Amino acid sequence: MQVTSVINYKGGVGKTSITANLASELAWLGYRVLLLDMDAQASLTFSFIKPEVWQQEYASSKTIKKWFDAITQQGAFSLESLVTTPETVNTEIKKSGNGGRLDLIPSNLGLINVDLELATQLGGANIRR
Structure with a gap:
């Protein structure tokens, strides 16, 4: 199993576009691809x-x-x-006949605060007063 991460703190650099297209192409070529969307904007x-x-x-x-949570x-x-296995893209991928598949663990707009919640729990601090 190979893991590829597309990470950059700056917005607007093409992370989502590259990830979606790379994953789709790999699935088209016959690979089983799992996308994990960790961006709070959930664009992927x-x-x-x-x-x-x-x-x-x-x-x-x-x-x-x-x-x-x-x-x-x-x-x-x-x-x-x-x-989840998005139906629309996988219908197209099946047309390749290569046996690939694209799966996704979706993001949530509420991820924006998860880093603070985890940091306070791990560090013992409390952001709520």
Whole structure:
């Protein structure tokens, strides 16, 4: 298994575009690809799932934030339950006949505060007064 990360703190440099296109091409070529969207803007997620579908089917229970929330409450669980296989892109990938697949663990707009929550829990500090 290979892991590739696309990371840059600056916005607007093409992280989402490169990631979505690289993942799609690898899946087209026959690889099984898992995308993990860790950006609070959820742009990568919205590249594969319509925002209204995300809101109805994923926002409350099938995003990476659910996993982070479980960690802060001492109830971590397997990420496997968050994996989804976006239908539209995978319908196209199947046309290649190479057996590839693209899976996604969606992001959540609420990730914006997760780093602070984890830091306070790990460091013993309290940001709430």
